[in-house]
Amino acid sequence: SSPQVKVDFDQSTGVAVLHMQSPPVNSLSLDFLTEFCISVEKLEMDKSCRGLIITSSQPKVFSAGLDIMEMYGKSPERCGVFWKAVQEMWLKLYSSNMVTIAAINGSSPAGGCLMALTCDYRIMADNPRFSIGLNETQLGIVAPFWFKDTLANTVGHRITEIALELGLLYNPTEALKIGMVDQLVPEDQVLTTATQTMKKWLAIPDHARQITKSMMRKPTIEKLVSKREADIQNFVGFITKESIQKSLRMYIEMLKKRKG
Numbered sequence: 637s638s639p640q641v642k643v644d645f646d647q648s649t650g651v652a653v654l655h656m657q658s659p660p661v662n663s664l665s666l667d668f669l670t671e672f673c674i675s676v677e678k679l680e681m682d683k684s685c686r687g688l689i690i691t692s693s694q695p696k697v698f699s700a701g702l703d704i705m706e707m708y709g710k711s712p713e714r715c716g717v718f719w720k721a722v723q724e725m726w727l728k729l730y731s732s733n734m735v736t737i738a739a740i741n742g743s744s745p746a747g748g749c750l751m752a753l754t755c756d757y758r759i760m761a762d763n764p765r766f767s768i769g770l771n772e773t774q775l776g777i778v779a780p781f782w783f784k785d786t787l788a789n790t791v792g793h794r795i796t797e798i799a800l801e802l803g804l805l806y807n808p809t810e811a812l813k814i815g816m817v818d819q820l821v822p823e824d825q826v827l828t829t830a831t832q833t834m835k836k837w838l839a840i841p842d843h844a845r846q847i848t849k850s851m852m853r854k855p856t857i858e859k860l861v862s863k864r865e866a867d868i869q870n871f872v873g874f875i876t877k878e879s880i881q882k883s884l885r886m887y888i889e890m891l892k893k894r895k896g
């Protein structure tokens with residue numbers, strides 16, 4: 637199958653741009669996550685790569701989050717493998733030594749929002765039709781503790797409490813107001829602004845910035861690392877429940893009906 641991730645690495649600046657290109661909505665399937673993690677790992681190992689910008693090749697959507705079809709009607713074994721890949725994506729990005737910037741050029745619900753939240757900085761297209769947030773409860777599912785921690789580390793406890801319980805999706809203006817994103821720019825300037833912002837971050841000595849980043853994030857990362865297997869069991873047990881499968885089916889049907 638064709639690559640779902642395209643990486644443009646500029647040797648002269650040390651910055652890589654990773655384009656997610658999995659039509660129609662960059663949903664995070666097991667295949668996608670595997671390819672994504674291999675790409676990020678390669679860049680992480682490359683000493684000449686200091687910055688990573690993540691963006692989407694799809695119009696209107698950054699990432700639709702986890703591929704719902706990976707959670708519907710699948711065996712417990714398969715669900716476990718899938719969840720491990722989701723954990724891996726988060727661990728790789730949240731602990732990256734590179735400067736990471738999300739160039740959010742479209743909607744970014746659930747897992748898409750999580751991916752953006754792992755970055756050091758978020759720039760979003762100022763288009764009121766786009767939305768971002770952890771909307772899990774709207775699907776009848778529960779965002780795991782490390783999703784919650786990542787959001788709380790970004791916007792604080794109280795806003796996280798409201799955002800998660802109601803499964804809120806925010807428009808760009810609201811997202812900026814609560815600090816879920818750091819900057820809004822016109823749609824056609826998202827990537828150029830990310831590139832300019834990257835220069836500012838790369839002006840700081842890597843070593844000092846990396847230790848600081850690690851100091852901020854380490855407790856959150858270690859929490860998942862130490863509970864990884866239990867978290868997989870928890871996901872598998874939850875997602876394979878008949879009642880949860882029913883919620884997912886209704887959500888999938890709603891997505892299809894809403895179309896057009």
Ligand code: CO8
Pocket residue numbers: 660661663664696697699700701702703704705743745746747748771772775777778779780871874875891892895896
């Ligand atoms: N997974 C699989 N397929 C999807 C997904 C998805 N996440 N999102 C959209 N699609 C499909 C649609 O069903 C549609 O398929 P088809 O063409 O066959 O009808 C196609 O992609 C295009 O979608 P739309 O027509 O809706 O495209 P739009 O451009 O109008 O809208 C959106 C794009 C805004 C992304 C919209 O599709 C949307 O809101 N999607 C749902 C996003 C969502 O709610 N994702 C949540 C996933 S759950 C998650 O990420 C974390 C789970 C944590 C697990 C915890 C459990 C314990």
